[in-house]
Amino acid sequence: MRLTIIMALCMVVAGSVLPIAEAPMHQPPIYTPSCPEASYPDTAALLAALSGANYACTEELAKALQTRVGINEIDVLLTMIQRGTHELERRNAVRVLGRLAASPQASRASDLVLRVRAARVQSVLHELLAHADDNFLLQDAIWVLDSYFYPNFSAAPVFERIANAPTLAPALRYRAASARGRLTLARSGVLHPDDQAFMLHGLRSDDPGVRTAAAQVIARLRTDQLGLELIATLTHALEEAWKVEPPLTLVDDAPDPRDRGLLASYESSPSSLTARAALARARDRLEGGTTHLTSLRQQYEFLTLTERSEHDGVSIRAGLAADEIAALLREVTHVREALLHIFGPNLAEPMDAKGTRTLQIKIFARQGIYRDYVRAFTPFTVDVDGLYDDANTIIYTHQRTSEQSANSLVESLRHEVAHHYAATHLFPGQWRTPGYHREPKGWADEGLAEVMAGLTASGPAPRPAQLRRLCERTPRPRLKVLLAQREGYDRFGTFDYDAAWAFTYYLVTEQPEALQRLYTAYREHRYHLRDWSQLAGLNLEETERAWHRAIETWCIGQRAGSD
Structure with a gap:
């Protein structure tokens, strides 16, 4: 296999204008804990495992392929998409292609997908979008084309086909309509007739997601795309769409049944409120x-x-009822007092005027209402229990059932309040401020928030379910990995909340002065990951060992308490 890949690469390089980025000489071990096998010997085995892989396993296989992929592997993935034995295999192949495309710029993986095999990748995905009817498969194909081959104007008809198909899932139709709308924004000059037709037809769609996407495009049209006649046409169309949009209602918590299977249990698709908000922005x-x-x-x-x-x-x-709100206000005060104790006197004052603003907290009575509001009126995702908008100093969260979330309303509120005080006392700037993410801070930000989520009347304490998950993990979390982690924080992926909680809790209880030194370094723009030991005043390796010993002690205590 290795010789075959090398020969194939030599042939491609000979006919290419630019050379393909070389693979690193020393490959890290292939580690796939979420897959049937904990490791795989080579790329052929990785690709074979895709056929029945679940989501987590597919992500691990894609990550392993990023530094090992060659022309042969790309061609195998494309063949799987075209002639896979079942839809899961085809979808996994599409997702892996997307992850390879998302590899660092000029890397071997991204170069193979986005340059060397770009034409074939786009052709295969076009064919899939034109004929497939599997919601999962179509959604991932749209993601790859819209994200990594934008603007792909030739995809407009297939995006419209999916957006206009009443038998497909609403979430998918919205995704397709949004991709089609983005193509409109990529054109220069007066609006193309096809784009105008898409928007006018979309405003009359039976699906609120498609109506939303059409109105969103109008709201973002540039001046050079508009003329007086077009403005009049669009203004009239928006007024008519506004008249026929259903009146305001409070949606159910359960997502549209047509989305079942396509979306995770915590997700939902656009509603009439989403469409009406988009119409309002367009007007x-x-x-x-x-x-x-x-x-x-x-x-x-x-x-x-x-x-x-x-x-x-x-x-x-x-x-909520007035007495519930009063109790939640007391929780906010309790969290603030606990945080200021952890910060110490040198970090007790806010960094700037942002810390003196009134903290606004909006709590919705149900999950469905919360999702509807957040999707309609904010730029944030709806698939979380709560949000902190640092630019406007607002927390959004909701009441929920135990089936909807493992985190209670009070836990989510404490978590978000901690984000507020971290933003006003520890981390200068805002989420989108240039340089804000220069150094990884997920462990510090999310770790502190998770410690506060478990706050009790007597102070921070482990939450039983979170500690149980941690105790079941083997091996224990690696400190170097945690301190450097960006996935799930400021990059796509899943953040290790349990590890971040455990390490911050360890520092709070065992090394509070070291934690204050690290927080001070963040606040004063002196934090650099490479200087962690010096800033903390701790040896990294010794700290990891001490942390792991503390975890063992906590786990022994939990087991003893359950006997």
């Missing part, structure tokens, strides 16, 4: 101002956030 774009969106938001908050209470720089609006 504001053409008329100037923010009147329509502001009015709609106020109307929806009047329906859903019926109670209000303020105390000591914190304002809560919620769809």
Whole structure:
């Protein structure tokens, strides 16, 4: 296999304008704990495992392939997409192609997908989008084309086919319509007739996601794409769409049954509120101002956030009873006091005026209402239990059942309040400020938030389920990996919340002064991962061993308590 790959690469290089980036000489071991086999000997075995791999396993296989992939492997993936024995195999192959395309710029993996085999990749995905009807498969194919081959104008008809198909899942139709809309924004000059037709047809769609996507395009049209006649046409179309959009209602928690299987249990697709908010933005774009969106938001908050209470720089609006809000305000105060104790006197004052603003907290009575609001009125994802908007100093969260989340409302609120105080006392700038993510800070930010989520009347304590998961892990989390982790924080992926909690809890209880030194370094722009030991005043390897011993002690205590 290795000789075959080398020969194939030599043939491709000879006919290429630019050489393919070389694979590293020393490959790290292939580690796939989520797959049927803990490791695989070579790329052929990795590719063979894709056929029945679940999501987590596929992600690990893709990561392993990133530094090992060659022309042969790309061609095998494309053949799997075209002639796979079942839809899961085809979908996994598409997802791996996407992960390879997302590899660092100029890497071997991205070069093979985005340059060397770009034409064939696009051709295969076009064919798939034109004829396939599997929701999962179509969704991933759209993701790859829209993300890594944008703008692919020839994909417009197949995106429209999917957006207009009433038998497909609403979430997929929205994804396709959004991809089609992005193509409109990539053109220069007066709007192309096909783009205008897509928007006008989309505004009349039976699906709220498609209506949303069409209105979103109008809201983002540039001045050079508009003329007086087109503005008049679009203004009239938006007014008509606004008239026929259903009145405001509070949606159910359960997602659309047609999305079952396509979306995870915590996700949902756009609703009529999403569409109406997009229409409002589009009308504001053409008329100037923010009147329509502001009015709609106020109307929806009047329906859903019926109670209000303020105390000591914190304002809560919620769809809960007054006594529940009072109890939650006390929790916020308790978290603030615990955090200031952890920070110490040198970090007790906020960094700037942002820390003196009123902290607004919006708590919705149900998960469905929360998702609907967040999707309609914020730029954030809806697939989490709570959000902190650092630019506007607002926390969003919701009441929920134990089936909907392992985290209670109080735990989520404490978690987000910790993010607020970290943003105002520890981490200068804002999420999108240039340089904000220069050094990895996920362990510090999420670790502190998770410690606060488990806050008790007597102080921080392990949450039983979280500690149980940690105790079952082998091997124990690696400290170097945790400190450097960006996946799931400021990059795509899944963050290791349990490890971040465990390490921060260890520092809070065993090395509080070292933790304060690290927080101070973040605040003063002195934190560099390479200097961690010097900044903390701790030896990294010794700290990891001490941390692991502490975990063993916690686990022994939990087992003894359950006997």
